[in-house]
Amino acid sequence: MTVHPLVVAVVVRSTEPGRFGTVATAWFARQVERRDDFKLDLIDLATTSPDSLRERIDTADAAVIVCPEYNHSFPGELKTAIDSVRRPWYAKPVAFIVYGGRSGGLRAAEQLRLVFAELHAVPIRETLSFHQVPDCFTAEGEPLEPGTTEAAATLLDHLAWWARALRDARASTPYPG
Template sequence: MTVHPLRLAVLTRNLEPGRFGTVVTRWFERAVDQADEFKPDLIDLSAVPHPELADRIDEADAVVIVTAEYNHAYPGDLKTAIDAVRRPWYAKPVAFVVYGGRSGGLRAAEQLRLVFAELHAVTTRDTLTFQESDFTPTGHPTNPTTPPAATALLTQLAWWARPLREARAQNPYPS
């Protein structure tokens, strides 16, 4: 039996050069490329209309959201995009890579967990959190535990993604 790679949507808000979010996203994208289990689909919310976003989330086996923390929460444009997708989130595993503020973005992740619970998605327990000092100017993590933490997060996500992909294929998630 051939096991096909999992399709991983990596959802980010903006990939403009010089932004810390771009540094984090590009580093995480490289981490995903090193994991044999996933085929990444990088989605830049600033460049993708909501109907296309819904289709790409629907096609994904799992999703990672890369976002900043703003005012102890997550950005409004991310909430608008999440709400615009709706049904494709059902029975989909979601993980978070967050950054900013004293908490390294944890407050954004915790609030997003509430939103995704309402959307019948499954969020992973582990989250990657960063501040700007956690990366070199060339975009490499300064903490040697960061790459293994990314591997652990991707392993958890794959654990959820495979059986949920199978379940959605055999029996669509009830409304």
């Protein structure tokens, strides 16, 4: 039996050099690429059209959203991008990598969980959170916090389980949303 890799769309609002999101995204992309069960699709919202975003999320088996906390929530342009996709999010697992100050972006993740639940997506429990950015990564782009790589592996293990289960379910029975 051939098992096709799961396509994971990693969505970030900008991969400009010098931005913390770029560092975190590049590190996480390396974690994904080390695995045989995923195929990475890195989506930079700064350079991706709404139609392309919709098509790529439709093709994906799972998504990971990388974003900062902004005013106790997440950036408005991310909300616009999420809403522009709508139906392709249905019955897909979504994970979060968040960052910012003392809260580490966790308030953004909680807000995103509500948005994705309304879109019939399945927000998974595991979240990667980076506090006191940019000082939480080395100059080489590796996290300083012990256990971060293991936490990413756990996130990806859970994301793979949900992605596989939901891909199989969508294939056998179209989602009624």
